[in-house]
Amino acid sequence: MLQISKIFRFEMAHAIYGYAGKCKNVHGHSYILHVTITGSSDNDSYIPAPGFIYDFKQLKKIVNETVINKLDHQLVLSNEYLQTNTALISAENIFAWEMEPTAENILIYIKQNLQLALPAEIKLIKLQLYETADSYAEWLC
Amino acid sequence: MLQISKIFRFEMAHAIYGYAGKCKNVHGHSYILHVTITGSSDNDSYIPAPGFIYDFKQLKKIVNETVINKLDHQLVLSNEYLQTNTALISAENIFAWEMEPTAENILIYIKQNLQLALPAEIKLIKLQLYETADSYAEWLC
Amino acid sequence: MLQISKIFRFEMAHAIYGYAGKCKNVHGHSYILHVTITGSSDNDSYIPAPGFIYDFKQLKKIVNETVINKLDHQLVLSNEYLQTNTALISAENIFAWEMEPTAENILIYIKQNLQLALPAEIKLIKLQLYETADSYAEWLC
Numbered sequence: 001m002l003q004i005s006k007i008f009r010f011e012m013a014h015a016i017y018g019y020a021g022k023c024k025n026v027h028g029h030s031y032i033l034h035v036t037i038t039g040s041s042d043n044d045s046y047i048p049a050p051g052f053i054y055d056f057k058q059l060k061k062i063v064n065e066t067v068i069n070k071l072d073h074q075l076v077l078s079n080e081y082l083q084t085n086t087a088l089i090s091a092e093n094i095f096a097w098e099m100e101p102t103a104e105n106i107l108i109y110i111k112q113n114l115q116l117a118l119p120a121e122i123k124l125i126k127l128q129l130y131e132t133a134d135s136y137a138e139w140l141c
Numbered sequence: 142m143l144q145i146s147k148i149f150r151f152e153m154a155h156a157i158y159g160y161a162g163k164c165k166n167v168h169g170h171s172y173i174l175h176v177t178i179t180g181s182s183d184n185d186s187y188i189p190a191p192g193f194i195y196d197f198k199q200l201k202k203i204v205n206e207t208v209i210n211k212l213d214h215q216l217v218l219s220n221e222y223l224q225t226n227t228a229l230i231s232a233e234n235i236f237a238w239e240m241e242p243t244a245e246n247i248l249i250y251i252k253q254n255l256q257l258a259l260p261a262e263i264k265l266i267k268l269q270l271y272e273t274a275d276s277y278a279e280w281l282c
Numbered sequence: 283m284l285q286i287s288k289i290f291r292f293e294m295a296h297a298i299y300g301y302a303g304k305c306k307n308v309h310g311h312s313y314i315l316h317v318t319i320t321g322s323s324d325n326d327s328y329i330p331a332p333g334f335i336y337d338f339k340q341l342k343k344i345v346n347e348t349v350i351n352k353l354d355h356q357l358v359l360s361n362e363y364l365q366t367n368t369a370l371i372s373a374e375n376i377f378a379w380e381m382e383p384t385a386e387n388i389l390i391y392i393k394q395n396l397q398l399a400l401p402a403e404i405k406l407i408k409l410q411l412y413e414t415a416d417s418y419a420e421w422l423c
Contacts, residue, residue: 051298100191139143221331
């Protein structure tokens with residue numbers, strides 16, 4: 001099987017409501033996201049010209065529009081968090097979520113949005129999200 | 142499926158008994174280890190608060206106690222090696238093994254120890270061990 | 283399952299015929315290639331001395347001879363491209379291909395050549411090719 005991946009970066013602040021540790025307060029990460037897709041040509045032969053499963057540039061455009069532009073430099077907080085920290089509701093860059101913005105839930109958010117945006121012949125098969133230099137979460141289809 | 146990984150580093154010396162090359166003598170590596178686990182929540186929905194498969198910090202603690210603290214700055218040699226290099230038996234940091242301490246066997250050692258230490262609801266699914274900047278071994282469940 | 287990987291680098295120029303963008307003209311990349319193999323010993327027990335699936339050094343030698351030495355510092359162009367850019371046919375480092383030299387097709391080329399060169403007991407299971415720092419393609423068996 002052939003698959004291609006593109007790497008993205010975004011800066012995002014969050015807090016985890018109810019967590020007993022430093023993550024309970026607003027802080028930020030330099031996230032690194034790997035998006036992996038496969039196409040219909042999943043055999044082991046050469047791909048006819050122009051020779052792509054899918055164009056890296058097109059993948060980059062879709063992920064930037066669908067995911068990166070919505071998360072980069074945002075402050076993502078759950079409604080539950082905001083109910084106990086009401087002053088943050090009026091922050092210019094607030095992005096209120098139903099769920100806690102953990103690495104795992106950010107992956108589910110990205111998966112749901114990308115699956116709607118990708119062409120029908122392209123299958124999203126893996127997402128990898130580095131939250132720090134030594135911590136990452138992955139979603140696999 | 143959702144999974145999370147944590148990256149660790151340890152400095153370890155070893156030698157490979159019977160190897161016809163430079164690895165037959167004591168030398169060291171700056172190992173990099175990726176530990177990947179999954180939890181019971183392996184569907185594709187948002188995870189309820191606090192939104193984790195498992196806490197990165199707890200995973201870090203278990204791997205440090207179970208693996209890193211036992212291997213870091215140790216000299217790991219097989220009993221067979223020590224029988225022909227008896228002076229090393231009294232080294233302060235000697236860790237004698239039944240098997241040769243190759244990247245592959247270090248992975249089996251780590252797997253066996255981690256599987257005993259992780260909570261029952263957590264499944265160890267992958268270990269990746271960089272022995273050098275351009276060589277790594279992996280264990281997959 | 284146990285598997286081992288070795289990382290390689292090569293500098294290669296190419297052009298993609300018929301692509302509507304900057305890639306249609308000759309340009310180059312610093313490719314990074316991960317080659318992953320597994321051996322017959324795929325159980326979860328310690329490997330008897332010397333403790334290897336396969337020797338990293340031997341894998342390095344085969345990949346260098348079979349792949350890297352053939353692609354490094356070459357100018358890889360499809361016959362179709364050369365038919366419209368005939369001056370390049372006489373370039374000292376030209377390597378003419380039937381197919382377009384995209385990351386996907388380079389992977390198929392590497393797979394086919396490596397599978398012929400590896401010993402029968404070794405199975406090639408994954409190739410990862412970074413074309414740029416944030417774009418890569420993979421072949422999985």
